[in-house]
Amino acid sequence: MTFIIGASAHGSPGVSTALQVMAAQWPNADAVPVVVEADAGGGVLAARFEVTVTPGMVTLVESLRKYESPVLLDHAQRLPSGVACVPLSPSATAAAAQLRSASGFLGPYLRTCGHPVLLDAGSLLPDSRLSAVMTSADLILWFVRPTREEVLVLKHRLAETAQPDKVGVVLVGEVPYNAQQVSEALDVPVVHVLPIDQRAATAVNIGGDDRYLRRSLFARSCAQLTDHIQHEMWVDAVKAPAGETAESDYSHLPPPPVAPLPDGEDEEAPEDVIVVDLSQLPPPPVAVDDELHDDELILWRPSDERQSEPVVWFPESS
Helix, strand or coil: CCEEEEEECCCCCCHHHHHHHHHHCCCCCCCCCEEEECCCCCCCHHHHCCCCCCCCHHHHHHHHHHCCCCCHHHHCEECCCCCEEECCCCCHHHHHHHHHHHHHHHHHHHHCCCCCEEEEEEECCCCCCCHHHHCCCCEEEEEECCCHHHHHHHHHHHHHCCCCCCEEEEEECCCCCCHHHHHHHHCCCEEEEECCCHHHHHHHHCCECHHHHHHCHHHHHHHHHHHHHHHHHHHHHHHCCCCCCCCCCCCCCCCCCCCCCCCCCCCCCCCCCCCCCHHHCCCCCCCCCCCCCHHHCCECCCHHHCCCCCCCCCCCCC
């Protein structure tokens, strides 16, 4: 199964929002993706969607200490959108304690639990309780706004924290720097660019125009990101022979043949390695965002007047 970590180095670029929409549009209809909160600063989904923290991370950690492999859905709750979520306590003290006690075995468990897992790590610090969990993931996606300050912080964070084998960057917006500039500055591939869609984000986190959310550019972009991840992992699985790992010994194989150069041609010298210095990037252009008027948003009524039935953003087609 797939174990993906979503994280940021600074600020709140929308990791939680993106992971929820990705889970709601998971391409494999036979799988039940689960969003797992693991921000050491405290969880937000329980308060945001008015669900309890139990079952949640606290019960999962307790179960992991008693059983080798508990059922993940036994510790998950359904959000109003229909997405399965393992909520975390909003208390930073409680959240850090739970993650600390589970860090040794949480990663291997989530990787083999039988469900696609989207772990919301929030803002990761070098001394994060998730260091042991991160190396167990199939992929970590760093969400970042392409601004000078956020890219510079992420550059340091990449060097300061443990990383799995596969690392990618998701840009939130493409101003003032584009994907190529950020990828060169970080020496990490930018796998996707998410649009800034405040109306869709409001529908995800506060509730409102779910009809707009279904057809929004943001939702379509999250679906494209999910499809890209699934495709890349499928390609890697096909390339790797069964039972063969990255640590396989190829020393017994002969060296690959070297094709002779045509007569009269000399071997070209390797190109110099270009080190991109963030301080040398051009000054960002002044961008004027389109104004979003209040009358364009359709928000939920007060909580006591909310619809009794949950609203599923992306219902299964008949």
